[in-house]
Amino acid sequence: MEKRYALCLDVLKRFQDAGILQEVILVGSWCMHFYRDYFKGVKYMPTIRTRDIDFAVPTPIRIKKRVDVAELLKDEGFLVQFSGGRGFQKLVHPELIVEFLVPEKGRGIDKPYPIPQLGTNAQALRFLDFLIENTIVIDSEGLRVRIPHPAAFGLHKLIVSGRRNDKKEKAAKDIKEGVAVLTALVEQDEAAGIREMFCKMPVPWRKKVVNALAGYEDEDIVSRLMILLTVS
Amino acid sequence: MRVIKGVLEEELENSRQLKKEYEKALKALPRGVLVKKEIGGHIYYYLMQREGNKVRFEYKGKPSKDEIKKYDEAKRLRAKYRKLLADVKKQISFLERALRGKEIRSLS
Numbered sequence: 630m631e632k633r634y635a636l637c638l639d640v641l642k643r644f645q646d647a648g649i650l651q652e653v654i655l656v657g658s659w660c661m662h663f664y665r666d667y668f669k670g671v672k673y674m675p676t677i678r679t680r681d682i683d684f685a686v687p688t689p690i691r692i693k694k695r696v697d698v699a700e701l702l703k704d705e706g707f708l709v710q711f712s713g714g715r716g717f718q719k720l721v722h723p724e725l726i727v728e729f730l731v732p733e734k735g736r737g738i739d740k741p742y743p744i745p746q747l748g749t750n751a752q753a754l755r756f757l758d759f760l761i762e763n764t765i766v767i768d769s770e771g772l773r774v775r776i777p778h779p780a781a782f783g784l785h786k787l788i789v790s791g792r793r794n795d796k797k798e799k800a801a802k803d804i805k806e807g808v809a810v811l812t813a814l815v816e817q818d819e820a821a822g823i824r825e826m827f828c829k830m831p832v833p834w835r836k837k838v839v840n841a842l843a844g845y846e847d848e849d850i851v852s853r854l855m856i857l858l859t860v861s
Numbered sequence: 862m863r864v865i866k867g868v869l870e871e872e873l874e875n876s877r878q879l880k881k882e883y884e885k886a887l888k889a890l891p892r893g894v895l896v897k898k899e900i901g902g903h904i905y906y907y908l909m910q911r912e913g914n915k916v917r918f919e920y921k922g923k924p925s926k927d928e929i930k931k932y933d934e935a936k937r938l939r940a941k942y943r944k945l946l947a948d949v950k951k952q953i954s955f956l957e958r959a960l961r962g963k964e965i966r967s968l969s
Binding site for chain 1: 864867868876878879882883886934937938941942944945948949952
């Protein structure tokens with residue numbers, strides 16, 4: 630795990646040195662590492678077990694610099710891999726897989742979204758806009774990283790858990806991570822922020838959050854969060 | 862337990878794919894290593910390549926900076942890819958053993 634963590638930091642440092650780290654948003658489970666700097670004085674101990682390191686790119690793409698990310702990470706042993714039959718590009722390494730994501734608009738597209746500024750392409754994902762529109766910047770370990778606000782991260786994890794129809798273990802992991810972050814926010818007296826963000830969500834999204842929470846194992850935590858998310 | 866089996870199988874498939882990618886990447890690198898020799902106060906470059914059990918030296922004269930850089934990069938990448946390929950092979954071995962385990966097999 631130490632090797633993976635060091636490699637993740639190296640990837641972020643290379644992006645920062647190339648001038649593109651501020652143009653993208655680190656999403657996915659690796660955000661949880663950087664929330665340690667957000668949750669001070671609160672018990673928060675994330676365990677990150679994923680190989681995936683995902684970056685959301687706001688659209689339309691406004692990245693001015695041209696950086697070939699495959700070339701940038703080549704000497705660390707990352708290889709370009711095309712998957713999905715449609716040419717979705719990833720950068721793969723035994724310890725990490727780097728992927729770029731863009732918000733899915735309208736009915737959605739099942740082909741790669743080109744990002745010529747980075748010499749790669751991205752997969753479009755539903756609900757990603759919610760993360761992109763609610764970000765914070767964390768200064769940590771010599772890096773300045775943009776990540777989703779923890780409330781957005783937690784609520785988003787609960788929403789997307791319901792979409793993992795064939796992967797129950799990933800759905801369970803999403804719910805666990807979402808609840809861990811939301812609970813830490815409540816303990817840091819930021820429950821009002823969660824509620825505000827929840828109330829601004831479309832009703833179908835709120836239903837997804839509540840449905841995901843209902844299945845969580847710890848009833849105390851479920852009841853605390855359900856009270857918070859009850860909209861009259 | 863079935864969930865764990867599914868995760869291991871997925872990871873094994875990914876690792877096998879990654880092994881193929883590293884083998885392909887190694888084959889795509891320029892063969893040989895540029896070796897510098899000083900003869901009579903002058904520097905000459907030779908491309909050293911293995912052919913079976915023999916080592917062959919091909920005289921390259923004074924290659925351009927770009928060519929030297931290309932071979933230096935290939936040397937670094939070759940070392941890197943070989944190490945990572947070895948790691949992936951260990952991973953595959955571990956996953957195959959885990960999936961052959963009695964408890965996991967009983968789920969088939």
